[in-house]
Amino acid sequence: MCGVFAISSSDIQNAGEKVIEGLKKLEYRGYDSWGVATSDTIIKQVGKISESTSHFPPDTKAIGHSRWATHGGVTKENSHPHKYKSVILVHNGIFENYLTEKERLLEKGEVFVSNTDSEVIAHLIQEQLDLSHNIKSAIQNVAQMIIGRFSIIVMVEGYNEIFVARRGSPLIIGRGKDQYAHTTFVASDIPAFLEYTNIVNYIDDDEMAIIHNDHVTFYDLDSGKEKEKRNIEVSWKEEIADKGEYNHFMIKEIFDQKQSLTAAINHTDQEIKNFISDLQSGNGVYMIACGTAHKVCIAAEYYFSYIAGRKINVVPASEMPAFERFINKKTILFAVSQSGETADILEVLEFGKKRGAKILSITNVESSSIARISDNHLSIHAGKEKAVASTKATTSQMALLLLLAYADNNRLNAGRLVLQDLASNVNDLLNPRYEKYIKSVAETLKDSNNIFIIGRNSLYPIALESAIKIMEVSYIHAQGFAAGEMKHGPIALIEKNSPCIVLGCDNETISNAIELKSRGAKIIGVASENHMIFDQWLKIPSAGTAISIASVLPIQILSYYLATLRGLDPDMPRNLAKSVTVK
Ligand code: G6P
Numbered sequence: 001m002c003g004v005f006a007i008s009s010s011d012i013q014n015a016g017e018k019v020i021e022g023l024k025k026l027e028y029r030g031y032d033s034w035g036v037a038t039s040d041t042i043i044k045q046v047g048k049i050s051e052s053t054s055h056f057p058p059d060t061k062a063i064g065h066s067r068w069a070t071h072g073g074v075t076k077e078n079s080h081p082h083k084y085k086s087v088i089l090v091h092n093g094i095f096e097n098y099l100t101e102k103e104r105l106l107e108k109g110e111v112f113v114s115n116t117d118s119e120v121i122a123h124l125i126q127e128q129l130d131l132s133h134n135i136k137s138a139i140q141n142v143a144q145m146i147i148g149r150f151s152i153i154v155m156v157e158g159y160n161e162i163f164v165a166r167r168g169s170p171l172i173i174g175r176g177k178d179q180y181a182h183t184t185f186v187a188s189d190i191p192a193f194l195e196y197t198n199i200v201n202y203i204d205d206d207e208m209a210i211i212h213n214d215h216v217t218f219y220d221l222d223s224g225k226e227k228e229k230r231n232i233e234v235s236w237k238e239e240i241a242d243k244g245e246y247n248h249f250m251i252k253e254i255f256d257q258k259q260s261l262t263a264a265i266n267h268t269d270q271e272i273k274n275f276i277s278d279l280q281s282g283n284g285v286y287m288i289a290c291g292t293a294h295k296v297c298i299a300a301e302y303y304f305s306y307i308a309g310r311k312i313n314v315v316p317a318s319e320m321p322a323f324e325r326f327i328n329k330k331t332i333l334f335a336v337s338q339s340g341e342t343a344d345i346l347e348v349l350e351f352g353k354k355r356g357a358k359i360l361s362i363t364n365v366e367s368s369s370i371a372r373i374s375d376n377h378l379s380i381h382a383g384k385e386k387a388v389a390s391t392k393a394t395t396s397q398m399a400l401l402l403l404l405a406y407a408d409n410n411r412l413n414a415g416r417l418v419l420q421d422l423a424s425n426v427n428d429l430l431n432p433r434y435e436k437y438i439k440s441v442a443e444t445l446k447d448s449n450n451i452f453i454i455g456r457n458s459l460y461p462i463a464l465e466s467a468i469k470i471m472e473v474s475y476i477h478a479q480g481f482a483a484g485e486m487k488h489g490p491i492a493l494i495e496k497n498s499p500c501i502v503l504g505c506d507n508e509t510i511s512n513a514i515e516l517k518s519r520g521a522k523i524i525g526v527a528s529e530n531h532m533i534f535d536q537w538l539k540i541p542s543a544g545t546a547i548s549i550a551s552v553l554p555i556q557i558l559s560y561y562l563a564t565l566r567g568l569d570p571d572m573p574r575n576l577a578k579s580v581t582v583k
Pocket of ligand 1: 291292294337339341342388389576577578
């Protein structure tokens, strides 16, 4: 993943510091280390760029990078930018065959200072530049050598321009305006430059651009032929990420669910019907997603089955290659993604596009790569989600998918009523008293080594999602199971006081909970009614077919407090990133 950002300008004199400011807005893409280069200064540091107080000498161009480590540990040497002789480069992506090229260059006597794949790209560009003395063809030739996904931004000593190229990893140009009319920005995501401009050009796969101040020329990366690009005005306003009265974005975003559920279903009937008609137009639907969004898709598999009588195939995007043989012109590929940039998903969609499949998607970022590649797209309108652990985007995705399932059964209005009811109950539920109570439950669980979660039907995927939420922010091992599966192995782990979260209080789930309690488990029930078997009770509103959405909320709050009570930062958990643009 990683965030890249660059400025070429004759209006901005402190480009190095402006690049640091922009990178702070991309920190969700990776926060292991960062680095920025101007023409004659490179600063790199391990740690979060939000904590940086670095200063640069005046300059009108700079490139920078906030890193999520893939190849090579979290060290200063492995941080970008990488410099080799005259070439300075930042890279987002993975150069899969880098070792072959590295070995060749080592045999030539070249010396590497990092363990990264990215440094090899700098060496290769220098090698090609030495041969042709033409930087454009040097970058084109190196792109031919790379197997994998990349976006690169390059500065070369002796050249005024910045050179950029893309295959697979996002790269967007911001065209400066008003007081920045002679400035161009390049970033892996729009927020990095949104305070300066909302006029953008999307660099597509296998394209490159040469940038000098406000002059930008686009080329096809293979043929080298010049290309025209439209200026696109994005409707985003700069959303100032503000924690307000809250200590962390995670808890703020949990409370944003008082409004976000309503926003998620705020599509016209026609938009929903068009989407459903596309969904119905094929012969087999594959829902693909990663992480939390994948668990949301499993919940949707239940919604479509129960409400619409439709079988949906849900596959984690990274596992889809095993099923690609079934993708054809009749297939509907339905992607669900908060960021709209997840590489594993994009790779499946690109493959599907070539096979003629129809592509539908739901994202939170309307101008994302996934939204743009789709034949039909709906936004969840959740507003910016900053904390790495997804909360409001999760429930918004679920709400929209539940509505779609009703629409698929010609009962759109009934779906709206269920969800409006839920939104209003959630509004009542999320209050300081409720939060305080869940914090007190977290106090009793914070020193646990393991937490088990069970659920059945549409609460089974919520058991899986709950485990992700608890693990990713509190680092407590947590595992979710289909309630009926506990007795087929995992029950062997239950000891006196093993915490088991039980989602739902239907008879069968309660029977499974009793089996756990009989072995000494402590039962934390998540349900609209209390039950004598529960040692602790996390109340949810009664929500009918939307019970899975309601059940997510107390677990999100519990996870937040498990993290903070253990002294952890829930907004930026170790080893994670919000937008995962590498495979
Ligand atoms: C990362 C995030 C998860 C997210 C997953 C998929 O792992 O930390 O919260 O669920 O990516 O991201 P997407 O943007 O496609 O929903």
